[in-house]
Amino acid sequence: MLDPFAGGGAIPLEALRLGCDVYASDYNPVAVLILKAVLEYPQKYGEKLVEDVRKWGEWVLEEAKKEIGRFYPNDVVEQKGYFGKSGEEYIPVGYIWARTIPCQNPSCGAEIPLMRQFWLAKKSNKKVALYTYVDGEEVKFKVVGDGYEPMPEDFDPSKGTVKGAIATCLVCGSTVDAKTTRKLFQEGKAGERMVAVVLHHPKKKGKFYRVANEKDIEVFRQAEEYLAEKVEELRKKWGIEPIPDEPLRRVPITFGVINVWVYGMNTWGDLFNSRQKLALITFVDKVREAYRRMVEEGYEEEYARGVVTYLGLAVDKIADYCNTICQWRNNLETVGHIFARQAIQMMWDYVEGNPVTGASGTWRGSVEWILRSISFTKIFSIMM
């Protein structure tokens, strides 16, 4: 069976299932890589491949943790609050951010946190939201709802501060029209603010929430500083720009497929915040390191390439979950991914997941996903 333009390999895979001799090719290098991962390596290397992808996947995670784990510190409860006992440790699953613009009312100028809505958990048995209040000229947040301070009766968390790029100031009540909002982003006058932290306890059900504090922002700033160092190091090591600086394709806004450039995101790298950039380039670095290690330890080069191909795909998978277009899925309390829609569209408020631990969109979760796929495609070689 010959499929010269096999794409993702569905036809050759089915042909393998029927026991045919299969030849597949494509002129798109992404398709070729997928074909190798789906059709070639699992048949060629079988169970050993599964073991090594798991083993080296763990190695990559441990190495990455040594370097960037400190930028996702656990929360140690100091005194009893709405949840947790003193001394208990909680793992950060994600950080919720709101992009911001300055209010355009000349007598106000407050920072407007742009949020589509304020729900953190919107389930039949659990309702938690972020409640905003004005303190002086500043907008502040607190967590309200089940397990927290009661939700004020007149508060509707579904009503956000931005709709169709029209923003409303919570301090003075004036609005910023869509054209001005876009202009502020293009001119670099927009910012972002970490508003909440999502936590998880290994022995407890569900997620816990608290408002972001000075310490969270300080850790983020440290990650930002370390990113500058890491970029410098990798630029020398790789001989290319470590953070993708290629321009985003400017699809006209009416098509709506990629509209983020309207908000001043001009390169692929602009889709990530500093800590996300740091995490992604660190994982890439460790995957490349894994290849060198494997060869040093006597693995065949071709085989080592096969193993790290899957680890490279795991980096792709976390990139899908570690960008500023990811939505906090309040109905499931999980981190969403960019390709929930077949589009790259502005996300006013987003969740920054924790790739080194936690739940969806983590390194370990991505490797596990890939291992299941290898095991599945490998079955066919046994059938043959």
Ligand SMILES: [Zn+2]
């Ligand atoms: Zn205002």
